[in-house]
Amino acid sequence: MELAGRLRSAGFKVTPQRLAVYNMLSHTKAHPNADTIYKELQPLYPTMSLATVYKALSILCDLGLAQELNVGEDAFRYDADTSHHPHVRCTKCGRVDDVPALKTDGVYQEVTKETGYALTDHQIYFFGVCPECQEKQHAHAVH
Structure with missing residues (x-):
């Protein structure tokens, strides 16, 4: 619709x-x-x-x-x-990207098994430095 x-x-x-x-x-x-x-x-x-x-x-x-x-x-x-998909955020510039290829179903079942929780939702986040910021850091370090 x-x-x-x-x-x-x-x-x-x-x-x-x-x-x-x-x-x-x-x-x-x-x-x-x-x-x-x-x-x-x-x-x-x-x-x-x-x-x-x-x-x-x-x-x-x-x-x-x-x-x-x-x-x-x-x-x-x-x-x-x-859709349930993880995200990754750059700790330098704040950019947020999708992490499309990661299969999270196993994690979901594992959490349910380990905690006894009946899960209703989940969101997974990763944090790091994006390729552009790494490039800037590298260029800055070389000079």
Whole structure:
């Protein structure tokens, strides 16, 4: 079902801003936070507030169309890819990337077995220095 239909059937108004937030999220791999989304959409929707962006993100997450990522920063980041996949964040520049090839099913079952918890969700984060920052460090060290 398309976004407008999903919003309507869940009792939410279909607004250009909500459609724009989802559209931006679904066409980026950058895992932006609400502020980044707001700044990007502001020129197109000058009357839109940051609160509107937060509300749209909250609705998208509730409908299962986006996921909230807590990668240890002040603000949550968002991803329109709602499949369970790990993320990696650069501790220097803050960039966040997907870790697509990692199979996490075994870990999920292992945690259930070891703890007795009936798991309802999981998110896996890795932290390190991205290739670009490593390159900068290396170039800086050479001079």
